[in-house]
Amino acid sequence: MPCSCNAPNFAFASGRPHATSGAVTQNHSSLNMSPKNSFSGFVEFTSTFAARPEISHVLFDFDGTISLIREGWPAVMVPMFVEMLPALPGEPEEARRQLCFDDIMRLNGKQTIYQMIQLAERIKERGGTPREPLWYKHEYLRRLDERIRHRVESLRSGARQPDDFLVHGARQLLELLQRRGVALYLASGTDEPFVKQEAEALDVTRYFGRHIYGALDDYKQFSKKMIIERILRENQVPGARLLSFGDGYVEIQNTKEVGGLAVAVASDEANNGSGRVDEWKRNRLLGVGADVVIPDYRDATVLLERIFGR
Numbered sequence: 001m002p003c004s005c006n007a008p009n010f011a012f013a014s015g016r017p018h019a020t021s022g023a024v025t026q027n028h029s030s031l032n033m034s035p036k037n038s039f040s041g042f043v044e045f046t047s048t049f050a051a052r053p054e055i056s057h058v059l060f061d062f063d064g065t066i067s068l069i070r071e072g073w074p075a076v077m078v079p080m081f082v083e084m085l086p087a088l089p090g091e092p093e094e095a096r097r098q099l100c101f102d103d104i105m106r107l108n109g110k111q112t113i114y115q116m117i118q119l120a121e122r123i124k125e126r127g128g129t130p131r132e133p134l135w136y137k138h139e140y141l142r143r144l145d146e147r148i149r150h151r152v153e154s155l156r157s158g159a160r161q162p163d164d165f166l167v168h169g170a171r172q173l174l175e176l177l178q179r180r181g182v183a184l185y186l187a188s189g190t191d192e193p194f195v196k197q198e199a200e201a202l203d204v205t206r207y208f209g210r211h212i213y214g215a216l217d218d219y220k221q222f223s224k225k226m227i228i229e230r231i232l233r234e235n236q237v238p239g240a241r242l243l244s245f246g247d248g249y250v251e252i253q254n255t256k257e258v259g260g261l262a263v264a265v266a267s268d269e270a271n272n273g274s275g276r277v278d279e280w281k282r283n284r285l286l287g288v289g290a291d292v293v294i295p296d297y298r299d300a301t302v303l304l305e306r307i308f309g310r
């Protein structure tokens, strides 16, 4: 492998300047030996990246990483929090909105109930009497369902195709990984019955088989950390053989904690296929140790060649 993996570096075909802020950058396309192994879009390797031929197990987050069915969920959750959080005297709505947004995004990737527990705590902090976190979760899901119901229905009726709601290039990546013979796992902070239904609607169940996990009513019985520990224990593999893809800090952080390799998918969910990195996600995921940042999977083939070293 070229030494290119040992320094923070970027490779991008069209030189999008917005994607390079706040980091040591290097246009790396000149180091690619041939068009065959060059990236067509944005990719960022951090100094911790090195190829890992030993990768045998691959974990995916679901929403924002594979699925776009729940795209726009913050536009439901944030206003609901703002609506339910009592204002401080003289506090502008924008400040309240920012607080809610930060709370929500800080917990993104964990089960939804943790965001609701946080809301209940904030209400209490401000002298209010919160309802049970589960009540807020149900209310949020009711509101979200209004926004996304037509997507699932359009898939069921055949009006839309599964790939319309997959992060750009996701199916190709899954196919390539399957061909490499690695075991694929899906773990989501969304309730497990929804994850399974939506994976089915997106025709991705076949890549994961039984390995699809989501939040349980008894929320302490599920976490991404628990899933990772189980993968490693049951297969008796060290964390170094784990590769994860995610757009939330939880899966990235948990993967790094066990010594795995973490690819941050800073997906531009509202404009799937734009090739642009979501800067908020990118900064957040670099902050918890992501080894690679990509906007989507347009360069799945060459990305996997770099990751597996072949």
Ligand SMILES: [Mg+2]
Residues within 6 Å of the ligand: 061, 062, 063, 064, 065, 109, 246, 247, 248
């Ligand atoms: Mg996600």
